[in-house]
Amino acid sequence: MELGVDSLGIVAIISIFVGAVVTIQTALNIEDPLIPDYYIAIATRESIVLEFSPTIVSLILAGKVGSNIASTIGTMRVTEQIDALDVMGINSASYLILPKIIACVLFNPVLIIFSIFLGLFGGYIAGDLAGMISHHDFTMGLQMSFDQFYIVYALTKTVVFAFLITSISAFYGYYVKGGALDVGRASTLAVVNSSIALIISNYLLTEIMLS
Amino acid sequence: MIEVRDIKKAFGDDEILKGISVKFEAGKTHLVIGRSGSGKTVFIKSILGLHEINSGEIFFDGVSLGEMDKKNRLQLRQEIGMVFQGGALFDSMTVEENVMFPLNMFTEKTYEEKLERVNFCLDRVNLNDSNLKLPSELSGGMQKRVAIARAIALNPKYLFCDEPNSGLDPDTSIVIDQLIKEITEEFGITTIINTHDMNSVLEIGEHIILLKQGYKVWEGTKEEVLITRNKDVEEFVFRSKLFKKVREALIK
Numbered sequence A: 001m002e003l004g005v006d007s008l009g010i011v012a013i014i015s016i017f018v019g020a021v022v023t024i025q026t027a028l029n030i031e032d033p034l035i036p037d038y039y040i041a042i043a044t045r046e047s048i049v050l051e052f053s054p055t056i057v058s059l060i061l062a063g064k065v066g067s068n069i070a071s072t073i074g075t076m077r078v079t080e081q082i083d084a085l086d087v088m089g090i091n092s093a094s095y096l097i098l099p100k101i102i103a104c105v106l107f108n109p110v111l112i113i114f115s116i117f118l119g120l121f122g123g124y125i126a127g128d129l130a131g132m133i134s135h136h137d138f139t140m141g142l143q144m145s146f147d148q149f150y151i152v153y154a155l156t157k158t159v160v161f162a163f164l165i166t167s168i169s170a171f172y173g174y175y176v177k178g179g180a181l182d183v184g185r186a187s188t189l190a191v192v193n194s195s196i197a198l199i200i201s202n203y204l205l206t207e208i209m210l211s
Numbered sequence B: 001m002i003e004v005r006d007i008k009k010a011f012g013d014d015e016i017l018k019g020i021s022v023k024f025e026a027g028k029t030h031l032v033i034g035r036s037g038s039g040k041t042v043f044i045k046s047i048l049g050l051h052e053i054n055s056g057e058i059f060f061d062g063v064s065l066g067e068m069d070k071k072n073r074l075q076l077r078q079e080i081g082m083v084f085q086g087g088a089l090f091d092s093m094t095v096e097e098n099v100m101f102p103l104n105m106f107t108e109k110t111y112e113e114k115l116e117r118v119n120f121c122l123d124r125v126n127l128n129d130s131n132l133k134l135p136s137e138l139s140g141g142m143q144k145r146v147a148i149a150r151a152i153a154l155n156p157k158y159l160f161c162d163e164p165n166s167g168l169d170p171d172t173s174i175v176i177d178q179l180i181k182e183i184t185e186e187f188g189i190t191t192i193i194n195t196h197d198m199n200s201v202l203e204i205g206e207h208i209i210l211l212k213q214g215y216k217v218w219e220g221t222k223e224e225v226l227i228t229r230n231k232d233v234e235e236f237v238f239r240s241k242l243f244k245k246v247r248e249a250l251i252k
Helices: A002-006 A008-029 A038-078 A081-087 A092-129 A135-143 A149-174 A180-210 B040-048 B070-077 B095-106 B111-124 B140-152 B170-187 B198-204 B222-227 B231-237 B241-251
Strands: B002-011 B014-024 B029-033 B055-060 B080-083 B158-162 B190-195 B207-212 B215-220
Touching: A002 A008, A002 A092, A008 A038, A008 A092, A038 A081, A038 A092, A038 A135, A038 A149, A038 A180, A081 A092, A081 B080, A092 A135, A092 A149, A149 A180, B002 B040, B014 B040, B014 B055, B014 B207, B014 B215, B029 B040, B029 B170, B029 B198, B040 B158, B040 B190, B080 B140, B095 B111, B095 B140, B111 B140, B140 B170, B158 B170, B170 B190, B170 B198, B190 B198, B198 B222, B207 B231, B215 B231, B222 B241
Parallel strands: B029 B190, B029 B207, B080 B158, B158 B190
Antiparallel strands: B002 B014, B002 B055, B207 B215
């Protein structure tokens, strides 16, 4: 849970600025004067809700949280702390990994909702500052033809991604052999492989839920 | 008492333990000595059940480890204390939390009762003002002492120590050795220590076994180790000129 709270800062910064950039780029690409301004807000909303917040923020979390989990558990393995748990008769995998999976599965959706709000807020501010879309038009666009299922889709993806990030990272940390160098290697592998798993599952979930 | 009968352990094609049999009596300090790579750590971890043995049998007070069900194994685990080479203290926990950890996991005691036990164990290892320190704030010797305190928190019947003196200065090594010996005698524990520290061998080695390339090549007491003509003991223990001189003086 602490890891999730620690990630609030980076999620906030990235979400606000990406939301701002998506709004500006969309506005710049809509050159036709017949297309109303509020379409910029609609495009921003769909980009943030469907893809940026659940997928890109999860990829960022795969780097931050995944490497932390792999290196923490890996260090416990090479310093024999996991052996100490096993000798005491404690199921070390369950004791160390399960709480992390539960915490991530519960807290990542909170982070993603937070990211969606901040991404849209970034677009709201940046669009007006750049003189591309007024607050009124942006708010109207956000409310227009909104499909609530997109939120279900985003949160379902988030829960699946959270499970993949924690379980893959924990696997690499738990089975590390050797010393500090191997912990670093396991941490890198954890981030790379959980990112790949995340991208593939993103495609599969999109096929299943939106096709 | 722990009895090991003809245990063999291999990792793939690499056979580490090649049929070791030995008895470890209660209330004594048993030392397993041998060069690095001789199989000492694998031997101790096999007895603990951290490595599954390929063949042979291990008996704890006459009961075979292989025939114990999950419940009995869990019960046995609570009767085992282990001091790892690096201490293996949980580095996110304070000294007090580390020692209290097994009590939290396996007893129904109140916090006050657990704290009393923690303070008793820390007092026993002469560490009574470090409760709230983190392991990173302690010296190597202090970390080993906390590890011993944690190992004895549940009043174990069996105590295993993997190179408890490695990385420690001679003074601290002697303190740790004496502490383990005192605890062993005081509580009638079966203690097995992996070491290649010859000072420990001569100080506390009531029963010593020498491992070489996965075989037990010699067994005896600290008095016998000084006078034996066993070639492997001579090669391992008396390679140092100082020990050679000690031995010659004793034989004379």
